[in-house]
Amino acid sequence: MEGTSTSPHQERSLIAAIRGPVLMITVGALFAIDHAGLYSFSTTWPAILIVLGVMKLMERASPRS
Amino acid sequence: MRPRSIAGPIILIAIGALFLLHNLWPEIAMFDIFLRYWPYLLIIWGAVRLVEVLVWAGTRRALPPAGVSGGEWTIVVLLCVFGTLLFWGSKWAPSWNSDIRVRGLEIFGERYEFPVSATKEVGKDARVVLDLGRGNARIVGTDGTQITINGQKSINSYDQNEANKADQQTPLEIVSVGDQIVIRTNQDKLDGSRRMSNDLDISIPRSASIEGRGRYGDFDVRDLDGGVQVTSDNAGVRLENIGGAVKVDLRRSDIVRATKIKGPVSVKLSTRGRAGEDLELDTIEGPVTVAGAFSGELNFRNLAKPLRFEGVTTELRVEKTPGFVKMALGNLTAENVQGPFHLTSGTRDVNVRDFTGNLEIQVDRGDLELRPARQSGRIDARTRNGEVDLVLPSGAKFDLNASTSRGEISNEYGAPLKLETVGRGASLRGSNGGPPVTVTTDRGSITVRRAGTAEPPAPPAPPPSILPRKLSPPPVPEPQRQ
Numbered sequence: 001m002e003g004t005s006t007s008p009h010q011e012r013s014l015i016a017a018i019r020g021p022v023l024m025i026t027v028g029a030l031f032a033i034d035h036a037g038l039y040s041f042s043t044t045w046p047a048i049l050i051v052l053g054v055m056k057l058m059e060r061a062s063p064r065s
Numbered sequence: 066m067r068p069r070s071i072a073g074p075i076i077l078i079a080i081g082a083l084f085l086l087h088n089l090w091p092e093i094a095m096f097d098i099f100l101r102y103w104p105y106l107l108i109i110w111g112a113v114r115l116v117e118v119l120v121w122a123g124t125r126r127a128l129p130p131a132g133v134s135g136g137e138w139t140i141v142v143l144l145c146v147f148g149t150l151l152f153w154g155s156k157w158a159p160s161w162n163s164d165i166r167v168r169g170l171e172i173f174g175e176r177y178e179f180p181v182s183a184t185k186e187v188g189k190d191a192r193v194v195l196d197l198g199r200g201n202a203r204i205v206g207t208d209g210t211q212i213t214i215n216g217q218k219s220i221n222s223y224d225q226n227e228a229n230k231a232d233q234q235t236p237l238e239i240v241s242v243g244d245q246i247v248i249r250t251n252q253d254k255l256d257g258s259r260r261m262s263n264d265l266d267i268s269i270p271r272s273a274s275i276e277g278r279g280r281y282g283d284f285d286v287r288d289l290d291g292g293v294q295v296t297s298d299n300a301g302v303r304l305e306n307i308g309g310a311v312k313v314d315l316r317r318s319d320i321v322r323a324t325k326i327k328g329p330v331s332v333k334l335s336t337r338g339r340a341g342e343d344l345e346l347d348t349i350e351g352p353v354t355v356a357g358a359f360s361g362e363l364n365f366r367n368l369a370k371p372l373r374f375e376g377v378t379t380e381l382r383v384e385k386t387p388g389f390v391k392m393a394l395g396n397l398t399a400e401n402v403q404g405p406f407h408l409t410s411g412t413r414d415v416n417v418r419d420f421t422g423n424l425e426i427q428v429d430r431g432d433l434e435l436r437p438a439r440q441s442g443r444i445d446a447r448t449r450n451g452e453v454d455l456v457l458p459s460g461a462k463f464d465l466n467a468s469t470s471r472g473e474i475s476n477e478y479g480a481p482l483k484l485e486t487v488g489r490g491a492s493l494r495g496s497n498g499g500p501p502v503t504v505t506t507d508r509g510s511i512t513v514r515r516a517g518t519a520e521p522p523a524p525p526a527p528p529p530s531i532l533p534r535k536l537s538p539p540p541v542p543e544p545q546r547q
Contacts, residue, residue: 013128014118020133021114024141028107031145035104035152 015059019052026051072113072137089412089430090394097339103148107141176219177228181263183214185239185246189270190291192245197279198252200263206271206289212239212246216265231255237263274309292328310351316340320361324348329370333357336377363392378411384422395431404442414451433504436516437461444502453504453511462499465513468492472510482513 026048034041111133118132133141187193189210195202200219214237222228235251250263262282269275274291277284283301286293292309295302299317310328313321316335322345323330330349334341334357342361346353352370355363358377365372368386375381381397383390388401396414399406404422408415415426416434423442426433432451437444439458446453457463457478465482467474474491476482482495493513504511 013130014122016130017118017122017128017132018115020131020138021111021118022132024111024114024133025108026111027141027145028104028109028111031104031148032108035101041149 015055015062019055022055023048023051070114070117072110072117075113076110096337100148100152103144103152107144110141175223176221177225177232179218179220179228179232181214181216181218181237181265183237183239183248184211186211187239187246187270187273189272191270191273192291193248193269193273193275194242194245195248195267195275195277196250197248197263197265197277197282197284198250199261199279199281200250200265201283201285202263202265202267202277202279203285203287204267204269204275204277204289205287206273207268208271209268210270212248212270213268214239214248214265216263216267218250218261218263220261231261235261237265318342321345322347326350330354334359359392360394363390365390379413380407380409382407388419432509433506435504441500443500444504446503447505448509449507450509451506452509453506455502455504455511455513456516457502457513458516462497463502464496464499465502465504466492466494467504467511467513469506469509469511471508472506474511474513477512477514479515 030041030044030047033039033044114132118128121128187210191212193212195204218232218235218237220228220231222231234254238247238249238251240247240249248267250265252261252263255261269289271288272290274293275286275289276294277286277296279295279297279300281297281299283303284295284297285303286295286307287305289306290308292311293304293307294312294314296314297316297318300315301318301320302313302315302322303320304311304323304326306325307323308327311323311326311330313323313330313332315321315333317339318334318341320343321332321334321341322343323332324345324347326346326349329351330346331354332344332346333355336356336358339358339360341357341359344355344359344361344363345366346355346364346368347366349367350369353365353368353372355373356375363374365383365386366389368383370385372381372383372386372390374392379392381390381392383399383402383404383406385403386399386401387403388399390397390399390402392398395412397408397410397416399417399420401419402417402421404420404424406417406420406422406424406426408426408428410428410431412430413428414431414433415428417424417426418434418436419438420436421438421441424435424437424444424446426435426446426448428448428451430450431448432453433446433448434454434456435444435446436456437458439461441461446455453467453469455467457465468487468490469492470488470490472490474484474493476484476493480495481497482493485492485494491511493511
């Protein structure tokens with residue numbers, strides 16, 4: 001099952017594993033933008049939803065085992 | 066076995082390093098830095114995890130079900146909540162953040178400028194109040210009995226009409242209120258988020274006194290016989306040739322400079338974070354009081370009356386300063402001062418030369434170098450961790466008692482001093498009938514020398530370092546680092 005790095009299971013869990021870090025970077029970036037006085041977090045928070053949605057889509061797009 | 070992340074240990078190391086930095090240099094505003102930059106922690110943390118996951122995937126190791134664990138998310142959420150609350154809290158209390166907004170003005174519309182001017186006949190001894198708001202004021206005392214103002218007003222706006230309206234809403238006025246003459250920029254009458262600032266050249270009668278109030282901007286005052294008082298959230302203040310009392314009360318400041326002041330001088334800044342940067346007081350005839358947190362250099366020169374300084378961890382009192390006292394982050398140098406000289410401080414290298422009167426120094430960590438003048442009084446100098454170098458003038462009278470609990474003492478003075486080794490430390494005693502001279506270190510070596518004798522070879526000045534100094538570099542002749 002772990003024979004190849006491109007096995008569907010591996011790919012899906014890779015996306016699941018990446019989700020947390022990507023989300024964390026997004027949140028950090030939004031707060032940094034907020035503190036720099038460009039756009040406030042209260043305006044930019046939907047970006048988090050978009051990022052989450054995109055990750056979910058990528059998960060679904062990868063073939064099922 | 067599932068691979069384990071390196072993020073945890075790295076965070077532990079970073080937190081440890083931050084606290085160590087804070088303990089060694091309390092003057093560095095860790096808190097402010099944290100408030101400003103904590104989101105980058107999240108970005109770095111996330112990036113570390115991302116790279117890890119990709120590397121694990123590349124090396125075909127088993128991947129964790131989630132890239133970020135539940136415990137980590139808890140920390141992240143707490144960080145976001147506290148970071149945001151504190152950040153906005155510090156924003157409402159106007160502080161460093163306000164200047165960033167002023168510098169970023171151009172983002173919000175364009176800048177429109179309007180010339181302003183006003184004149185009013187006032188008495189010779191007028192008490193003038195300047196309500197400046199944002200902007201800079203240059204105030205000069207002149208012969209005459211009137212106030213003359215010339216300058217310009219900048220308004221940030223999206224179009225000319227709006228700017229014109231804002232200009233009309235905020236006329237520059239000189240009015241009498243009770244026994245005071247008030248100069249008003251009326252910036253508070255401006256509604257909405259437009260931002261304006263005034264840049265004013267003001268001349269007032271020489272014998273008048275002035276009280277300036279501002280939010281952000283500089284005050285330059287020259288050639289007045291009356292008193293000067295400046296209150297602002299954030300200001301650079303430069304005063305020259307003032308006859309009366311000077312009182313400066315600021316929240317934050319990049320520079321406070323006062324030269325040729327006849328009256329007492331009092332400078333007060335916030336003790337939070339990096340409230341103040343540089344301070345320069347030169348040729349002051351009255352007593353000087355300074356309080357607040359400074360991150361830059363403090364210079365005191367030619368003070369006829371007592372100096373009193375209160376910092377975050379430092380307290381200094383000097384009776385008279387014909388020479389100078391200079392303080393920077395982590396060191397203090399004084400030359401030609403008269404005691405009683407009293408200093409308590411945390412981490413600081415102290416170098417006092419050519420002093421008379423009593424001297425009392427206590428520091429937690431730092432090297433001491435003392436060169437009393439011939440007629441000095443009692444000396445009591447202690448450091449808990451550092452070297453002591455005492456240079457006595459030949460022919461001086463003293464009753465010396467030097468001791469270290471851990472370290473060596475080198476007696477380059479000779480008789481009548483007697484060296485004694487006590488455990489891992491040593492003591493050096495001797496008297497020729499003078500006032501008591503006590504130097505003590507808990508950890509470090511002591512050198513007692515005679516002025517004029519060969520000095521030990523000077524090592525290159527050490528680079529500024531946040532790490533604890535090594536225990537035995539030879540005494541460094543100043544200036545160390547400026």
